[in-house]
Amino acid sequence: MDPALLLGQIFNGFSVGSLYLLAALGLALSFGLMRVINMAHGEMLMLGGYLAWGTLQVVSGPWGIIVALPVAFIGAAIFGAILHTALIARLSARPLDTLLATWGVSLVLQQAARSLFGAIGVEVTAPAWLDGAVAIGGASLPYARLFILGVAALVLGGLALLLARSRIGLLVRAVNQDRMMAAATGIDVNRIDLIVFSLGTGIAGLAGVVLALLGPVTPTVGQSYIVPAFLVVVMGGLGSITGTVAAALILGLVVALSQLAVDVSLAQVILLVFVILFIQVRPQGVVASRSRSLDA
Amino acid sequence: MRDLRRPFGIAALLLVVAATAPLLLSAYDLNLLARFLALALLALGLVLTWGHGGILSLGQGVFFGLGGYALAMHMKLAGLAPGEVPEFMMLSGVESLPWWWAPFAHPAVAIIAIVAVPALVAALFARAVFARGVSGTYFSLITQALALAFATLLVSQQDLTGGFNGLTDFSGVMGLDLNDPGAGRWLYWLTLACLAAGWALVTLLLASRFGTMLRAVRDGENRVRYLGHDAAAYKVVAFAVAGGLAGVAGALFTLHAGVISPALVGVVPSIEMVIWVAIGGRLSLAGAILGTVAVNFARDKVSSAFPELWPYALGALFILVVTLLPGGLAGLRKRA
Secondary structure, eight states: OOHHHHHHHHHHHHHHHHHHHHHHHHHHHHHHHHSOOOTTHHHHHHHHHHHHHHHHHHSOSTTHHHHHHHHHHHHHHHHHHHHIIIIIHHHTTOHHHHHHHHHHHHHHHHHHHHHHHOSSOBOOOOOGGGOSEEEETTEEEEHHHHHHHHHHHHHHHHHHHHHHHSHHHHHHHHHHHOHHHHHHTTOOHHHHHHHHHHHHHHHHHHHHHHHHHHSOBOTTTTHHHHHHHHHHHHHHOTTOHHHHHHHHHHHHHHHHHHTTTSOHHHHHHHHHHHHHHHHHHOTTOSSOOOOOOSOO | OOOOHHHHHHHHHHHHHHHTHHHHSOHHHHHHHHHHHHHHHHHHHHIIIIITTOOOOSOHHHHHHHHHHHHHHHHHHHTOOTTOOOHHHHHTTOOSOOTTTGGGGSHHHHHHHHHHHHHHHHHHHHHHHHTTTOOTHHHHHHHHHHHHHHHHHHHHOHHHHOGGGOEEOOOEETTEETTSTTHHHHHHHHHHHHHHHHHHHHHHHHHSHHHHHHHHHHHHHHHHHHTTOOHHHHHHHHHHHHHHHHHHHHHHHHHHHSEEOGGGTSHHHHHHHHHHHHHHOTTOHHHHHHHHHHHHHHHHHHHHHOTTHHHHHHHHHHHHHHHHOTTHHHHHHHHO
């Protein structure tokens, strides 16, 4: 096999994997804490994309996209806070029902985007400084994709720092380990849920900005990344950031490398088969949390 | 086993009433009703797995599609001489019939495949996932990935599956001319008979020891395991039965609609199937049938008059039913 092609696909795998990671981090955080999955999470990516487009209408110039990142983060985080307060907090004891109710939210948001911006979507032009590519060993690595890797690394670093070093991170870890004990020591667990949930949707908003650099922002733009992101959560292991990172990168590489042999649609099938085989070997996910509780 | 004389009596009465529909409805409305009753057969499977088994499948469209495609493949092959291939294959340059198409030329194979293929796929899939104790939300997410993979695969293998347009243009099936105006009535009665049989099957299953065990697994899987039972096996059987029912539903739907395509089996239609049952009541077979027919009639009316509004209405239905009415319409009756 052509080594440059292989190198290029491995790089693509990391790039796709970092998108999966940005899409899945919020899901994994909330799932670890509350055992619920937000099916409207893909629409947080979409929201981030439209916010990036809107920001670039106002702030033109080469650094518009940098301004768009915090705008999308805050916008999606606020939406997440509303969604959590209005719906998810009320359903927290019924995880499967939460899937269905948030799917309803997803339908409404997609149709709202269609009504407001049209079904074709809007284009975000990447700034000139993201055009071009570095050539390494015959493979060309586009700056836009390096930018995605950079954003994912920054988010991950920031999140790790927040969880490991801050007071709020300490509280999040406490609730993650034992919800009842944390509540008994006086931690407001519902507030922690809310903070983690909006942090997660904010990260999805960031993912939406980087997605906008790769293609048009459409009402269904989130859907193409959300199913792999769900699989990342399944594979990652409960409440583990390390597991989520590993799962996202593994699945990104599986998709990219299988595209060396088969077309995109078969790569989807291979992705699913890979996850099903993986859980035969490690049903508890890449990283298992040690716990004595029976129904984790 | 519970006393089933009353439910069976009521069902028989309703069946007689429903059998008179061809005398009252226009051919168009009868076709719609028949389609929706076919879908209701799938909904019965969801009551079994989701309501009583606690297994939420977001990929039921896959099994619906397998049944639908099995019959559609047969109808595509029915009028062909040996060695010929369906027209869509000729257009994309496929000259000899793929090996996995060939058996469907035989009507008996096709009829068995409508039930057996989806039931078998469902059983193997469920066994693979449940075997290692993966369940709940994880299972739902994996079924959604299954629906996505299935639909993408169908679209991409255009020359073998008809691609995005699916399989359509059927002339007849097993001696019945689908263009004959009387055919609609026969198909309606066939659908009604299948629905009645499906209802009886699920009712008996739920009333049997199997039904009790399934509910026990739903409410306390680990306790069931500690009592020495293979908890996963109950879920696998329930999921396979639901898969078989979905397959028959898909085949009947294909007859009424005259088409089966990826747009009917992917992620979005699969999750919509759940809302039919959620509205009617996830624990009630009658509620599921009613919910399926009602939501689909509403969809037909609303989406033809105000196509923009339907996604809002459907989204609102998901949110409101789940938050305010978790027992569905059937739950209302019990509360009253």
